Amino acid sequence: MHPRETKISPWQLAMILIPGIGSTALPSFPSATAVFARQDAWLAPLVALPFSAFVIWVCGRLASRFPEETFAEYAPKVLGTVPGKLCGLLLFWYFFHVDAAIAREFADFLIATAHPRTPMPLAVGLAMFATAIAVRHGPEILARLGELVIFPSVFLVLLIIGLAYDNIDPYLLQPVLENGWRPVLMSAWLSHYFTGHLVLLVVLFPAVRGLQAGIKASYGALATIVAALVLVSAVSIGVLGPLTSSYYWPFFKVSRVGSFGAVLARLDPLVTGFWVAGSCFKLAVTLYAAVITFAHIFGLRDWRPLVLPLAALMAAYAVGHMDNLVEHQHMLIFFWPPYTQVFQLVLPALVLLVAAVRGVEGKPGGAR
Amino acid sequence: MGRARQWMRLVLLYLMMLAAGGCYDRIELNELAIADIMAIDLTEDGLLRVSLQFLVPSELVNPGDVGAGSGVRDPFYVIDAVGETVPEALSLLQAKVPRRLFTSHVRVIVLGEELARAGIGPVFDSLTRMRELRVAADVVVTEGEGVVLLQASPRLGRLPVGALANMLNQGIVPRRTIRQVAIALASDGIDPFIPAVGLAPRIETEREAGVRAEEFEIIGVGIFRGDRLVGFATLEQARGLAWLVDEAPFAVATIPWPPEGGPASPQAQRPDVSPEEALIRRDAPPGSGPAGLGGGIKEPNQISPQVLRTRVQLRSEVKDGQVIIHVDARAIDDIVTNQAGLLLTDPSVIPELEKALATSVEERMRAMLRLAQEELEADVMGFGALVRREHPKEWRELRRDWHAHFRQVQVNIKVAVEVRLTGLTGNPASFRPEQMRK
Amino acid sequence: MPNWLRSLFSWLKRRRPAFLRPSVDSGRVQRAIEERVAKKPESIPDQGFPGVRIGTQVEANLAAIRELLGNAPDLVMRDLRIAGSFRAAVVFFDTLGRSEMVATQVIEPLAYEAVRSGLKVPTDLARLEQWIRTQVVNATSITVETELDQVVRDLCHGKTALFVERLPHAIIVDLAGYDTRSVTEPVGEPVVRGPRDGFVDNLKTNMSLIRRRVGSPLLRFERMELGRWTRTPVVIAYIHGLADEALVQEVRRRLSAIDIDGIIDTSYIEHFIEDTPYTIFPQVLNTERPDIVVASLLEGRVAILAEGSPFALIVPTTLWMLMQAAEDYYQRWDGATLVRLLRYILVAAVVLFPSIYVAATTFHPEMLPSTLLISIAAAREAVPFSSFAEVLLMEITFEALREAGVRLPRPIGQTISIVGAIVIGEAAVTAQIVSAPVVIIAAFTGISSFVIPHFNLGIGFRIARFFILLLAGSLGLLGISIGVMLMILHLAALRSFGQPYLAPVSPLRWYELGDTIVRLPRWVMRRRPRPTGASVRRGVEFLPQGSTDAPERGEGSLRASPGD
Structure with missing residues (x-):
């Protein structure tokens, strides 16, 4: 139906997943989780870990049941044509919506921190354009880009933590579980929104050489992301204490605490720069997933021509679908978790369940 | 699908961007008015008066180069404006400045006493919310108007703010940044404190006569209860505070030797000097001076340690509603003065000396505790936060009326001082053997 | 014309006996050559005179060559009689060959020495040719050519042709030699420590610089000529067994696809064999240093050299190779590492x-x-x-x-x-x-x-x-x-x-x-x-594609057909 892309290796899959999920999470992460869990927010990703691992498991089972096929291709086989296509559309909508939200958050961040007078359509449009160019190269090049982005980013994160080291007050992390587990569970629910984005795997697994190794790499990527989130949350809380939930981008604030006296008075523009790259990467991965899903729903021969129009559509939606930052933050905390759960957990699990009950399987070998 | 088309698209996009005026946030450096200190005061009618000290870069770099022969001018100047809030005052201030205000380089924020006494909470919302300000900027309070501090013209350092920031960095009293104060304001069981800075005149040289010559001086610490200033700790008390919050200064303190109770120094009961006695006097330690000229150094028998390294640990205990704080302080000292003539080469002297030093440290902490607990009732040490961390259950009971409980907090202080070095000399170099004391 | 008939004709054409193929002896052929040279000279480098043989008459051969080369003033045609009996002629460019060598190694032995030293001149033609090749002429490289095209080409590359009356082919003696720059330190890539010789503008010297460094018999040089008019000799160098055969094949393919008037420098080749023409980054490394070439050959890469260019091309190239100086490998690793980081x-x-x-x-x-x-x-x-x-x-x-x-x-x-x-x-x-x-x-x-x-x-x-x-x-x-x-x-x-x-x-x-x-x-x-290595053989990262069309990047590596 359409030419398969160059396969990616399991390592490259991890290189797509880690920056593709972690990049935007880092600066903003503890802000939302600290609303409920306060100084225990760093526990949230750990609590959410099993749920996110479950997402990987479901995607892995689906992928081994239907090798070489993406969600939009096997859903009709499992659920019947119309409901299956509808499910595919739902997943597409999820990717589309998330991508728009990321673009929006990116623009908000950029405007709030570095470029207050830049109009939002320009910021979103520019990011989406760069993203679209990257996506057109296909997943293999995306993985390579991820590889090149990830190491400097890790270095930057460590640098920020190192520079802020003097200002980290571990006492601010105490008392642990002051109000019991309830608020932590609430925060974990929120945290799962980030790590549950691993549902990308329903699109990425078919592109991986060696499914089992790919699943292992995904678990590794999840562990890495969770470790990074825990570290960043802990550092943010250690530096900002009770202020953590007040700031929209606590880790960004942390980067403003430290400085390289003589060379760079403030690191934050650098952080903004990396955030741009990281956001574009995450946008690209999600855009890729959206485009592939869309193409497979409608059985299109080549997905490449879809990239630019969809990116433009997303940019427009990103600019238009929310009025202000407060609304966005509110949505992120109260509306987003249950909403995304539907697509991240329920939808794939449902398809897997039905497939298991009805005993539907893809052709062994899978290639058509 | 050629690369050429992609590149063409890119170029096209770029041209479009330029055409759309992509340079939104662009501003040249010579369109900026760079401010380095901000002072916030409360006016009599309850408005905020924000003063900014602006730098004139060209005059800083080439003094007297650009100015039209008007002699040397200060490379900085101060402008103020009054408004309901800080940003409003700033925007009014903009009306008085020809270039765009640039407050990202404000490194010290001065809060006037009036404002501090009225409450700093409202101001701190602006300070944390405004994008331009650094969370790592230092905060200081003054006695009296804050704007006065902007008139200092310290000699060392190109910028006044540099001098001030450096001075705070010396660790004479613990410094506090916007972030730290904001945390203290937002936290349970801890009251903020902010270093207090005043002005001190320089000793005028002949050339400088008539020139405004005022330097910064750290005068202590402003103690807050909630967000309100309730009093100032003196430099001595501030040092005690520094010990209690484990930011002990790299400072010199002095103890008399022998500690209270020992035999008074021999020359205290010195009569008129006779030739024989003159001989005896040779055995007395130097520094006593002739009786006629005011009796010499006030207390000649002093030993000064330089604190090299400290570690202070606080632990809390709650016993039937009574909060007990255990302070466990350790210090490593270097003796920098031994005008008491103590025989420092004798190892048996050291433990005694260490004990005396420990007592002096404890005394200093006690002085601060007295101020905080009895006079001001402000928990600047964060005992409440400590209890909350260690005994969250009991804290729920205590927090409601913490300041009342705080008065009753019993503090056990244990200080262990270790004298590791005795400067570059062992026995006092200027003393003869018979003048030494054991 | 039906297909089978056409193939039959071509088969016949290929198989027809030698005496049926056109030779310079025939006046018709001579006239055709004159005609072509006079009327359509631009078609000669493309088509030449395929299938035209050297004739048995020395005079006719010389006439054809003279006509083709336009009475070149530097073309030497020396008549002689072998041992006083057979008529023969020696032809060469004195701007490309060495006259004195020709005189001492070809003319002298043939005309005088052979008789003086008592060698017996064979009387039948077949043995005469062998006699000349094996016993008389001193030069090391001697071949025999029958095609007029090939002979002219050899002449243009500095070789010497010997025609003997009644012998239907030319004896080609390689006595090429001309003035070139001597081997000096490469100006563009100097080192403090390391080999000081650099490539010169002479292909043979350059090949020798490489061959000297690789003792293995598996060092391969493959020669081809590029450029319609310049017919520049181009050599592909690789080590058989280290370089992947698919890669070498790809290099051959891309080189042979080049259609250009002339190769003045290897950079002309570079522009044709790049994967992505629309980029600001070079994808082929060029170097003046034989040591770099040899090091690359040992890594399994392929080098391309051309006559008249002191720059060798190396493929495939990575960004990191372009960022490395030869010096890095000759200094101690710690210093080299710091320099690289810098x-x-x-x-x-x-x-x-x-x-x-x-x-x-x-x-x-x-x-x-x-x-x-x-x-x-x-x-x-x-x-x-x-x-x-x-x-x-x-x-x-x-x-x-x-x-x-x-x-x-x-x-x-x-x-x-x-x-x-x-x-x-x-x-x-x-x-x-x-x-x-x-x-x-x-x-x-x-x-x-x-x-x-x-x-x-x-x-x-x-x-x-x-x-x-x-x-x-x-x-x-x-x-x-x-x-x-x-x-x-x-x-x-x-x-x-x-x-x-x-x-x-x-x-x-x-x-x-x-x-x-x-x-x-x-x-x-x-x-x-x-x-x-393996990645190429797996066919996943390898991208077979035309040399001049702009390839899609990254993807499509499974589309193996080179035509798309």
Whole structure:
């Protein structure tokens, strides 16, 4: 139906997943989780870990049941044509919506921190354009880009933590579980929104050489992301204490605490720069997933021509679908978790369940 | 699908961007008015008066180069404006400045006493919310108007703010940044404190006569209860505070030797000097001076340690509603003065000396505790936060009326001082053997 | 005409006996040659005179050759009689061959020595030819040609042809020799320590420089001629067994697809065999140093040399290879590693430093430390231009100075640089046309751009610098981020003969990283890099494609048909 892309290796899959999920999470992460869990927010990703691992498991089972096929291709086989296509559309909508939200958050961040007078359509449009160019190269090049982005980013994160080291007050992390587990569970629910984005795997697994190794790499990527989130949350809380939930981008604030006296008075523009790259990467991965899903729903021969129009559509939606930052933050905390759960957990699990009950399987070998 | 088309698209996009005026946030450096200190005061009618000290870069770099022969001018100047809030005052201030205000380089924020006494909470919302300000900027309070501090013209350092920031960095009293104060304001069981800075005149040289010559001086610490200033700790008390919050200064303190109770120094009961006695006097330690000229150094028998390294640990205990704080302080000292003539080469002297030093440290902490607990009732040490961390259950009971409980907090202080070095000399170099004391 | 008939004809044509094929003896052929030379000379390099044989009459052969070469004044035709009996003629260009050698090694033995030393001249023709080849002529390389085309081609390459009456072929003696530059230290890539010989403009010498260093019998040279008119000899060098056969085949394919009037330098070839023509980054490494070529051959790469060019091409190439100087391998590993790190830092400076300055001063002044900000602000106080314009101005000035310095004769070039430096650096600042920090930045990036060992990569990065500078000037750090990301994306998507341009960093191959940004001690690097190894054979990363059409990057590697 359409030419398969160059396969990616399991390592490259991890290189797509880690920056593709972690990049935007880092600066903003503890802000939302600290609303409920306060100084225990760093526990949230750990609590959410099993749920996110479950997402990987479901995607892995689906992928081994239907090798070489993406969600939009096997859903009709499992659920019947119309409901299956509808499910595919739902997943597409999820990717589309998330991508728009990321673009929006990116623009908000950029405007709030570095470029207050830049109009939002320009910021979103520019990011989406760069993203679209990257996506057109296909997943293999995306993985390579991820590889090149990830190491400097890790270095930057460590640098920020190192520079802020003097200002980290571990006492601010105490008392642990002051109000019991309830608020932590609430925060974990929120945290799962980030790590549950691993549902990308329903699109990425078919592109991986060696499914089992790919699943292992995904678990590794999840562990890495969770470790990074825990570290960043802990550092943010250690530096900002009770202020953590007040700031929209606590880790960004942390980067403003430290400085390289003589060379760079403030690191934050650098952080903004990396955030741009990281956001574009995450946008690209999600855009890729959206485009592939869309193409497979409608059985299109080549997905490449879809990239630019969809990116433009997303940019427009990103600019238009929310009025202000407060609304966005509110949505992120109260509306987003249950909403995304539907697509991240329920939808794939449902398809897997039905497939298991009805005993539907893809052709062994899978290639058509 | 050629690369050429992609590149063409890119170029096209770029041209479009330029055409759309992509340079939104662009501003040249010579369109900026760079401010380095901000002072916030409360006016009599309850408005905020924000003063900014602006730098004139060209005059800083080439003094007297650009100015039209008007002699040397200060490379900085101060402008103020009054408004309901800080940003409003700033925007009014903009009306008085020809270039765009640039407050990202404000490194010290001065809060006037009036404002501090009225409450700093409202101001701190602006300070944390405004994008331009650094969370790592230092905060200081003054006695009296804050704007006065902007008139200092310290000699060392190109910028006044540099001098001030450096001075705070010396660790004479613990410094506090916007972030730290904001945390203290937002936290349970801890009251903020902010270093207090005043002005001190320089000793005028002949050339400088008539020139405004005022330097910064750290005068202590402003103690807050909630967000309100309730009093100032003196430099001595501030040092005690520094010990209690484990930011002990790299400072010199002095103890008399022998500690209270020992035999008074021999020359205290010195009569008129006779030739024989003159001989005896040779055995007395130097520094006593002739009786006629005011009796010499006030207390000649002093030993000064330089604190090299400290570690202070606080632990809390709650016993039937009574909060007990255990302070466990350790210090490593270097003796920098031994005008008491103590025989420092004798190892048996050291433990005694260490004990005396420990007592002096404890005394200093006690002085601060007295101020905080009895006079001001402000928990600047964060005992409440400590209890909350260690005994969250009991804290729920205590927090409601913490300041009342705080008065009753019993503090056990244990200080262990270790004298590791005795400067570059062992026995006092200027003393003869018979003048030494054991 | 039906197909079977056509194939029958062609079969007949191929199989027809020698006496039926046209030879120069026939007057018709002679006239046809004259006709072609007079009327359609441009068709000769393309088609030549395929199938035309050398005739048995010396005179006819000489006439044909004379006609073809247009009575060349440097063409020597010397008649002689072999041992006083057989009529013969020696033909060669005295501008390409060595006359005295021809005289002593061909003419003298044939005409005088043979008889004097009592050799018996065979009477029948077949043995005569063998007698000349094996016993009389002294030169080492002797071949026999029957095709007129080939003989003329050999003549043009400096060989000497010997025609003997009644002998239907020419005896070709290789006595080519002409003046060339001697082997000297390569000017463009000097080293402090390491081999000092460099390629010259003579293919044979260059091949010898390589052969000398590789004792293995598996070193392969493959010769081909490129260029319709120049017929430049081009040699592919590789080590059989190390270089992947698919890669060598691909090189052959791309080379033979080249259709051009002439190959003046190997750079002509480079432009045809690049994977991606629309890029600012070179995908083929060129070097003057035989040691680099040999080291690359040992890594399984393929080198391409051409007559008349002292530059060898090496494929596949990665960015890291272009960032390495030969010196790195001859110095101790610790020093070499530090130098390499420095080089990468400076390259980052070349690309980013001016942009960061512009972004920091016009978009993010909060980034700079207060004192630095004040210094820059003071310097900028009286400058009429925007930071962006200033930097652009100075960068362009620097490029101009650099270009002028390279193009001018050396003594004047130095003057230019001094005058330029003083005028631009000193006067412009004093007159407050530009600010001093910008001059420092322009000078620093300029100097930094010279640490890139390969000039053409430096050009690429300098272009990228202007591109990013434009983005920085209009969007600040956002622009820099996006620009750098696009550049990295572009680099990651580039390929050189199917080999990813950023390999082994991306895609990551841990054990090959020892020779990229750092250089580990040689005893650590025990494994041969696999630029052409398994990954190529798997057909996943390898991208077979036409040499001149613009390939889709990255994807589509499974579309194996080269035609699309």
